[in-house]
Amino acid sequence: MTEIAAAQVVTHDAISARRRKTLRRFWLHAFLIGMSLIWLLPLAWAVYTSFRPFEETNRLGYVSIGGDYNLDNYISSWTKGQLVKYFINTALILVPAVILVLFLASMMAFAVSRYSWRFNLAFLMMFTAANLLPPQVIITPLFRIFLRLPLPAFLSDNGVFYNQYVGIMAIHVAFQLGFCTFVLSNYMKTLPKELNEAAVVDGAGTWRTYWSVILPLTRPALAALATLQVTWIYNDFFWALILMKDGDRMPMTSALNNLKGQFFTDNNLIAAGSVMIAIPTLIVFFALQKQFVSGLTLGSTKG
Amino acid sequence: MTARGTSSAIPTPPAPAGGVVPSRRTSRRKRYSPLSRGDRLILALMVGIPTLLVVVFILVPTIASIILSFTSWNGIGGLDAIKFIGLKNYSDLATIYKPFWPAISHNVIWLLFFLGIATPLGMFLAVLLDKNIRGTRIYQSALYMPVVLSLAIVGFIWILIYAPEQGLLNNLIGRTEQGNQISWLGDPDINLWAVLVAASWRQVGYVMVLYLAGLKAVDPALREAAAIDGASETQAFFRVVFPVMRPINIVILVITVIESLRAFDLAFIINKGLNGLELLSTLVTNNIIGETSRIGFGSAIAVVLLMVSVGPIIFYLVRALREENE
Numbered sequence: 001m002t003e004i005a006a007a008q009v010v011t012h013d014a015i016s017a018r019r020r021k022t023l024r025r026f027w028l029h030a031f032l033i034g035m036s037l038i039w040l041l042p043l044a045w046a047v048y049t050s051f052r053p054f055e056e057t058n059r060l061g062y063v064s065i066g067g068d069y070n071l072d073n074y075i076s077s078w079t080k081g082q083l084v085k086y087f088i089n090t091a092l093i094l095v096p097a098v099i100l101v102l103f104l105a106s107m108m109a110f111a112v113s114r115y116s117w118r119f120n121l122a123f124l125m126m127f128t129a130a131n132l133l134p135p136q137v138i139i140t141p142l143f144r145i146f147l148r149l150p151l152p153a154f155l156s157d158n159g160v161f162y163n164q165y166v167g168i169m170a171i172h173v174a175f176q177l178g179f180c181t182f183v184l185s186n187y188m189k190t191l192p193k194e195l196n197e198a199a200v201v202d203g204a205g206t207w208r209t210y211w212s213v214i215l216p217l218t219r220p221a222l223a224a225l226a227t228l229q230v231t232w233i234y235n236d237f238f239w240a241l242i243l244m245k246d247g248d249r250m251p252m253t254s255a256l257n258n259l260k261g262q263f264f265t266d267n268n269l270i271a272a273g274s275v276m277i278a279i280p281t282l283i284v285f286f287a288l289q290k291q292f293v294s295g296l297t298l299g300s301t302k303g
Numbered sequence: 304m305t306a307r308g309t310s311s312a313i314p315t316p317p318a319p320a321g322g323v324v325p326s327r328r329t330s331r332r333k334r335y336s337p338l339s340r341g342d343r344l345i346l347a348l349m350v351g352i353p354t355l356l357v358v359v360f361i362l363v364p365t366i367a368s369i370i371l372s373f374t375s376w377n378g379i380g381g382l383d384a385i386k387f388i389g390l391k392n393y394s395d396l397a398t399i400y401k402p403f404w405p406a407i408s409h410n411v412i413w414l415l416f417f418l419g420i421a422t423p424l425g426m427f428l429a430v431l432l433d434k435n436i437r438g439t440r441i442y443q444s445a446l447y448m449p450v451v452l453s454l455a456i457v458g459f460i461w462i463l464i465y466a467p468e469q470g471l472l473n474n475l476i477g478r479t480e481q482g483n484q485i486s487w488l489g490d491p492d493i494n495l496w497a498v499l500v501a502a503s504w505r506q507v508g509y510v511m512v513l514y515l516a517g518l519k520a521v522d523p524a525l526r527e528a529a530a531i532d533g534a535s536e537t538q539a540f541f542r543v544v545f546p547v548m549r550p551i552n553i554v555i556l557v558i559t560v561i562e563s564l565r566a567f568d569l570a571f572i573i574n575k576g577l578n579g580l581e582l583l584s585t586l587v588t589n590n591i592i593g594e595t596s597r598i599g600f601g602s603a604i605a606v607v608l609l610m611v612s613v614g615p616i617i618f619y620l621v622r623a624l625r626e627e628n629e
Contacts, residue, residue, distance in 0.1 A: 028431060029438075035428065036445035042504065043448065045471055046460045063474040104356070107349035115346065123354065125620050130361040132557075132616045134565045136584040137609045140591050140601045141367035142360065144378065149359075174360035177353050206342035210349070235453030237568045242592060256455045257572065267462075267469040274459040278452055285451040289444070292451065296509075297516035 043278075050074065050271035057268060073272035081273055083252070090234060090251040092165045097172040098229045102222055104173065105180030110210045112181070113188040114196055124185060131178025135238050142171070146243050163245040171239050176232070180225055183298045187221040188214060221298060227288045228295035231281055252277055368609065371602035378596045385599075392603035403604070406581040409495055410611075413502075413582070414563035421503035422559045425510025430540060432511070433518040443515070447508035454505065458572035461501035462488065491579025498569050498580060506562065510555055517551035518544070553622055560615040564608065583608040 049062065056067035077083065108127070112120040146162040153159065161167035191214065199209040215222075240254035247255070256277065284292055338346070372392055376385045396403050428446060432439050449457065464471045465487035472487065473479050487497040521544055529539035545552070567584040570576040576585020583604060590601030 025436070028434070028436065032428075032431060032436075032438075032442045036442050039445050039449070039504070039508070042460050042464060043452075046463055049463060057469070061474065062469050063471065104353040108353040111346050111349045121624065123350065125624070126362070127353075127357060128623065129616050129620060130357050132561055132612070132619065133361065133365065134561070134567075134584060134608055134612055136565075136567065136587040137368060137605045137612065138361055138364035139587060140598055140605055141364040141371060143591055144367075144598070145359075145364060170356070171360055174356040177357055181353065206338065206345045206349075231451055235455070237453060237455040237571075238588075241571075242588065253453050253455050256459065267466055270459055271463055274456050274463075278456050281451040281453070281456075282448075285444075285448055293447075293512055293516070296450075296512055 043275075046271045047275055049268055050275050052268055054266050054268050062267075073268045074276060077269050077273040077276065080269075081255075083273070083276060085248070086250060086252040086255040089165070089249055089255075090253075093169045093172065093240075093251055094230060094233050097169045097176075097233055098226055100169070101173045101176045101180055101229060102226060105177050105225075106184050106215060106218060106222065107210065108177070108181045109184035109188055110214055113185040114193075114209075114214065124181065127178040127181045129178070131175065131182070135175065139238075139242055143242060162243060163249065165249065167243055168240050168251070171243065172233050172236065175239075176229060179299060180229070183225060183295070184218060184221055187218055187298065191217055220294075224291045224295035224298055227284060227291035231284050231292065234280060365609065368602045368605045371599055372606045374599040374602075376598045378598050388599070392600050395600065396603055396607070400600075402577075402581040402586055405579075406583050406586050407607075409580070409582050410564065410566070412495060413499065413566050414560060416499045416503070417506055417559045417563050421506040422510050422555060424503075425507040426514045426555070428507065429511045429514035429518055432515055443511070447512050449505040450508045450512065452505065454502075454568035455572050457501055457505055458569045461497075461504075462573070465497055488573050489578075494573070494579045498573065502566065502569055506559075509562075510559070513555055513558070514548075514551065517548050521547055550622075550626070553619070557615050557619045561612065564612050583611075 049057070050073050051069040051071070053068055053070060053072055057064070060067050108123075111117075112124050143162075146167055147160060149161050150159055151161055151164065151166060155166045156164045158164070161170065195213055195217075196209055199213045204213065234251075235253055236251075237253045237256070240251050241257065244250055244254065256273075371385070373387055373389060374385045375388045375391070432443055452460075462470075467473060467484040467486050467489070468479050470487070473485055476485075478485050485493075488494045525543050525547060526539055529543045534542065565584065566582055567576075567588070570580040570582050570585050571588065574580055576582055576589065587601050587604045587608065590597050590604065
């Protein structure tokens with residue numbers, strides 16, 4: 001009797017514990033679904049608005065369903081905003097900048113992580129600190145430097161860094177070097193030291209060791225960083241805003257400021273323009289999520 | 304591979320801090336120099352080119368900012384037109400220049416909002432998502448999606464929500480008529496808060512991703528041990544997991560502070576950082592673009608920003624250095 005009662009109590013407890021757990025899970029999911037919906041709402045709203053012609057939202061109000069849905073806003077923001085031009089400008093800066101920054105950072109990281117020399121830590125610190133500075137700290141003198149620092153004619157049509165694609169590219173490279181070097185040197189430190197020794201035994205010089213031994217092994221980190229850098233440089237608003245004069249040469253994100261004026265109060269156009277400009281980064285989000293996240297986390301966790 | 308740990312052909316011996324360098328003097332003394340002259344040249348270039356870029360484009364301008372902040376210069380004329388005026392820029396900044404103290408307070412509010420709300424929320428979501436639940440990847444994706452967007456686009460997306468007449472928010476609460484509209488971005492009493500919500504939309508996801516990666520790296524045995532000892536999940540987190548996560552907590556703290564000091568794009572997109580959205584970064588910018596470029600004065604603001612940033616940067620570097628030595 002008592003045994004049965006005890007068993008019943010136990011099962012009863014087990015059931016209520018399980019029920020409590022199920023209930024907790026339910027609330028957890030409810031909370032997370034709520035948060036996710038709230039988080040998706042702003043972009044979803046932009047997408048929704050972008051498909052509605054201005055007249056329809058005027059007639060029915062913004063918060064409404066019905067009326068026409070079409071791509072007119074996309075077509076007119078594409079043509080009015082001359083987005084093709086700005087996308088090309090972005091590409092002209094972005095592609096060489098990402099390649100260069102990864103190339104230079106990987107060499108620097110190789111030198112500080114695979115060899116010990118007196119100041120390697122000091123150099124690494126300087127690079128990291130440089131990357132953490134708010135860009136506005138350096139912008140005033142940098143602007144003056146850009147106005148005076150000469151560049152050969154084939155790189156710059158006015159002979160200086162100011163108002164040039166090369167100039168914007170250079171500052172991106174310089175500014176991102178710190179972060180990339182930091183991440184890559186952390187990554188390279190996890191590769192066995194014996195690799196260098198083996199390379200030396202096999203008769204490889206420093207360059208061969210870097211190019212044919214270490215760099216190929218760093219590929220996952222390079223892929224992650226490339227994804228991250230493409231996104232960051234694409235998204236940068238500040239450098240070109242100050243260091244580029246001609247509106248015609250602005251990269252996409254900085255050109256947004258001009259677009260705002262052109263689109264005045266037509267929020268449907270702003271929505272379409274924003275969505276279109278966000279598309280490349282959203283592609284990164286959907287297709288390269290793993291690389292993007294691992295790039296971010298490589299910077300914060302070791303190895 | 305044929306490597307031997309004790310071989311004399313080790314390129315460089317692992318050296319502790321301030322280690323032995325294959326410098327010219329030591330290598331001449333050594334019979335077998337690990338690095339040939341060509342190799343050393345290549346290494347010098349590998350270090351030299353990136354360093355040159357960082358020095359020219361970042362270090363020199365930082366120092367120049369400090370020097371220029373003690374001068375009056377409007378950028379016209381050569382460098383000899385620069386006049387040293389001592390601390391006048393700083394005293395003007397603190398006493399005459401009206402937007403300065405609002406900018407300081409807005410930066411502080413930004414930081415406190417991030418530290419008090421956005422960052423903890425991101426961490427909290429990471430902790431929830433770290434539990435073994437179904438659909439965790441979908442939740443993660445939804446929450447971190449804003450992280451890939453530029454802050455400029457974030458600004459535009461939130462303009463669609465905050466616009467007085469056409470915006471979602473006023474339409475939902477029925478305040479779209481002239482007279483009873485709420486100007487979320489125009490009213491200097493509330494626009495900072497509206498912008499902070501938009502900024503947090505991105506910051507929460509950023510922190511969530513970083514923290515989640517840290518949580519995944521925590522040894523599950525620790526949590527099991529805590530559970531066996533009868534700790535609740537909350538206790539296990541605060542007593543066991545959180546302390547173990549110290550390095551990542553510090554990274555997140557530093558990121559939060561730095562991001563707050565860097566805040567610029569949103570404020571500038573919305574109203575050029577005026578009228579309730581003054582920030583140190585927008586003041587610097589507004590002092591060098593436009594008709595009257597006051598370089599000395601703008602530099603003084605930049606130096607204030609530098610002084611505030613140096614604290615967290617050094618804190619972070621010291622931590623990194625200590626880890627390096629361990």
